[in-house]
Amino acid sequence: MSGIVVQNIQRAEASVIDGLARCGVATVHEAQGRTGLLASHMRPIYAGARIAGSAVTISAPPGDNWMVHVAIEQLKEGDILVLAPTSPCEDGYFGDLLATSAIARGCRGLVIDAGVRDVRDLTEMSFPVWSKAVFAQGTVKATLGSVNVPVVCAGAAIQPGDVIIADDDGVCVVPRANAAAVLEKAQTREAAETAKRTRLAAGELGLDIYDMRGKLATMGLKYV
Amino acid sequence: MSGIVVQNIQRAEASVIDGLARCGVATVHEAQGRTGLLASHMRPIYAGARIAGSAVTISAPPGDNWMVHVAIEQLKEGDILVLAPTSPCEDGYFGDLLATSAIARGCRGLVIDAGVRDVRDLTEMSFPVWSKAVFAQGTVKATLGSVNVPVVCAGAAIQPGDVIIADDDGVCVVPRANAAAVLEKAQTREAAETAKRTRLAAGELGLDIYDMRGKLATMGLKYV
Amino acid sequence: MSGIVVQNIQRAEASVIDGLARCGVATVHEAQGRTGLLASHMRPIYAGARIAGSAVTISAPPGDNWMVHVAIEQLKEGDILVLAPTSPCEDGYFGDLLATSAIARGCRGLVIDAGVRDVRDLTEMSFPVWSKAVFAQGTVKATLGSVNVPVVCAGAAIQPGDVIIADDDGVCVVPRANAAAVLEKAQTREAAETAKRTRLAAGELGLDIYDMRGKLATMGLKYV
Amino acid sequence: MSGIVVQNIQRAEASVIDGLARCGVATVHEAQGRTGLLASHMRPIYAGARIAGSAVTISAPPGDNWMVHVAIEQLKEGDILVLAPTSPCEDGYFGDLLATSAIARGCRGLVIDAGVRDVRDLTEMSFPVWSKAVFAQGTVKATLGSVNVPVVCAGAAIQPGDVIIADDDGVCVVPRANAAAVLEKAQTREAAETAKRTRLAAGELGLDIYDMRGKLATMGLKYV
């Protein structure tokens, strides 16, 4: 089942992808019905990055980063590398040399359910990574995996070409076919939030804005 | 046992609370006999905050943030929200809208043995949070919990109105009735530490300052 | 087996140590055949530090920091304290007073498979620490351990006088006797990487630079 | 705050305690409003034990089991030892000698948020233990703790004399004052479950027995 590189994957519209980046993970996740989040152990190596891009997926054996080289050739401007090891691993599959190469091919960042290293260099290069671990442990190049096949990464099912959104809150995947619709919902949601934010900042309570008092009383909430 | 909101809780003196904030978690914890620390998995979303305030406690079902809205109405200037889920959970109960509302009611921060989201916004708003996870996972509003009841949060027993101190070292609770006495001990401790710091900086050894050599020899320590 | 302080340990050449610091953890680890890394749970309390030094080792009982005081007397300019508890522990063995004392004795940092506290102060003092936890929990001074004996710290066997390298990628140990040879290999590696970095930045692929296409085809990689 | 042994604690009625044992953890926990469970990391050393007893609590320093000896003198027939370390620890505080002594004083078992050893012997002796770890690591006797003071054990607040129920599902605490009332609710619950069990075994659905179909439809559940 491994040893396959899918070369021509479909991607969402660039404007949709960039719109999703601006909304951020929490809003996009809500907009698509609270689905698509990767597990909370996926943390950014530095604070402040917020990106979106098309997933170029890598299924890699534990401790073997050969397929990362293969995947980099498949990158197009605006893509994000997504690596899922075939069994749990925290080795450092990726460092500053691979980042240099990925950046040269237009890559916006890396999402890896394993380890990353050279994080000081990556930070200086502004190449954002969301990973399970920071670990200098090296890898070999001895066994095949696959590129651009469906993967489960940190608990989320990801197809190549799906839209990945990542920021300080973590990582979310939006199926490519739904991207435009999700963006629309996310933007609607943002607009609604702006109005609510103003009212809340003025001291109004969510209890009143969302009209919760009646339902709470019905459910039996008692003030003592 | 849930479905209760206690409205009139007692709080410690503002000057005592602010004094404890200045001492910080490590000193306060020592001053009250090495008790009251929350578990080390409670980490700040950004470095550098150091706060103290009165606990407004929330006992919430997993994945349900309804009671946060109820609790915000109970906040007074200088309070800190303390949320303990009724079973282990890392969902993102709290984000920038709730923070906007909490700030409008005078809240100084959030301590939550679960997840938080919108951490980039919260950082920009300088609203500090100590949490078990950063996770964009949304919550529902379907089941009652309680506000201002005793909780166990991250391994520490907390009563509403107890003083919470939080900084880069973690979170500590001081029972309200002990707050003034603990502050006094903490300040005494700080004064003593200043003197010791000067001597240590000059190269004197703790072995001599604390007169340990004799006891170490008695215990059998051998230099080879 | 405890209760021993070894006073005269051998150290590597200062120039070798400083050379290893400049190479950083990931490069040094590769240069010595992918050995010597401490576990990935050893994280720095602040980003950006990169140090190397000679290990002054501490074997300490859980929750007892007495031996830290004993170890500080053994420090020489350029040393790094390495503390391994005799059973798993995350108590805060070390804070700003001990750091003041360690700095006064020439210490460059602390590597501790347990907890540390006063991290805001330590950050301001630019005293770097790599630890398993940040935890304000205090310790006692009641039971002997040993100083400058062999330890296993975070999964790595460390002898007193071995060279410790630590940066944002974690911590690596180089046996003292190998330090010069490892440095040479690390520098060779760095030089080679510089050349590769330039080619990769220009868009050349690792597949071509490392001549991987043939072997991948032989192994059965299929492009579809 | 440590160094205290409370000698005369109150206990619940023996018949109430034994009744709670027969109900088991899951039923008792439900009967008291889903409160009082210890964390799920508290696992039995062997399957099949189901006990209840009065808590004799121990607050002990990490890696120091001195207070266990002190606590054993306080045991009365039907008691359960409950040990909470003052910071996270998995050392083996307790083995077959202490079990021999505890049994001689009428102790029914041990609940410990740390480690236990000699588990083969304990199993042969039918002395049940619920613990966080099985670990042969020995402890010292150097620092005081307390006996029969309030503790937080594995996330649950426990007072001396509270009723502890433990079985293959884990451990639950019932405040002493509530024990009789909780038993009554638990027994009512059990009776109701027996009737339901018969209907479910006959193939009736919970959807019908609990009359859920209407509410599910109202909430929008769609069958496709």
Added chain:
Amino acid sequence: MSGIVVQNIQRAEASVIDGLARCGVATVHEAQGRTGLLASHMRPIYAGARIAGSAVTISAPPGDNWMVHVAIEQLKEGDILVLAPTSPCEDGYFGDLLATSAIARGCRGLVIDAGVRDVRDLTEMSFPVWSKAVFAQGTVKATLGSVNVPVVCAGAAIQPGDVIIADDDGVCVVPRANAAAVLEKAQTREAAETAKRTRLAAGELGLDIYDMRGKLATMGLKYV
């Protein structure tokens, strides 16, 4: 995206399913190219069970077991319930009453990436469960999920009707369409293993049976 119950799912042939059960998890997993394993935290509540069946999937909110009742109506003889919470949770969604009901509908077992309770009763009933936790924590029935939709359970993507194999080694999923082919490969593998087992039991070495010595020498293995 939730609130859906798919009623007519397709299942694999009963004889294929039963054949896969006889092969066991490790063999089936190898036979399908080392894919389909659920994470190793999925442990059986008792040793010795080995089952296979068709997945009836449940996507459930954290701490809410309402959908389990809905799913039980969808069970056919030989099915296995597979529950994936929408965010990490270890609550006890399932106990002896639900097991009674599931058994009455022909269910062979439960695979749940959360908690289970009443494990003593379930063991007596010989109803096997593979779970992330044993935890008596109760759940509510307040929020919709879905039944027979695709889920990611413990890191594996599972479609309703896929074949689940579970034994003491853990849990594996085989896509329904591949089940017959995988069975054939698994049986071929088993036959081959029998022959090898005889030779290995006689003292022959894998080095010789698999003809490894040449390749090891080529790779540089040195005997000293």
Added chain:
Amino acid sequence: MSGIVVQNIQRAEASVIDGLARCGVATVHEAQGRTGLLASHMRPIYAGARIAGSAVTISAPPGDNWMVHVAIEQLKEGDILVLAPTSPCEDGYFGDLLATSAIARGCRGLVIDAGVRDVRDLTEMSFPVWSKAVFAQGTVKATLGSVNVPVVCAGAAIQPGDVIIADDDGVCVVPRANAAAVLEKAQTREAAETAKRTRLAAGELGLDIYDMRGKLATMGLKYV
């Protein structure tokens, strides 16, 4: 540094090894000054085994069990295989075929800081294993490791030929050169424990047997 097989290792006396097995892990660990324990995550696949043997060590890449085949050739009657992966891994390196082979060469068991599979078969064969995980995940045979080199396994430094003792309490290593002396101390300890056990069983208190009351009073213990 890898790719080495050391063929002639020294072993301790068979009678010493067997004596240590009879003492068990907890006693041996105490007898050698509370050192040598492997981490508590090393759990037996079935209860009741108690073995000792000489360590044949394996340093293996993550997810690659090639060196196990190499190591089996090095086994002598009474040996125990000890596998340490070069980075954290829970793959199933070992199953019933390898066990068949190992048993044919006189092997008494396996200690592995990674995964094991076919545990039902291994249990039926009475081949005991202490592991970090039970996981059916297969491995490859692509990269060299080493056999009979020093390793750190689950936090303990182990030399080839050291004595491994393993039972339900976990795993302990005794350096070969110390084995006879440790056995003597362990047997002395056992004899002393037998006498104490009788007194404790008769209801005497450890407080009196160990003469602790005076020291406790001096330390300030208060009975209230």
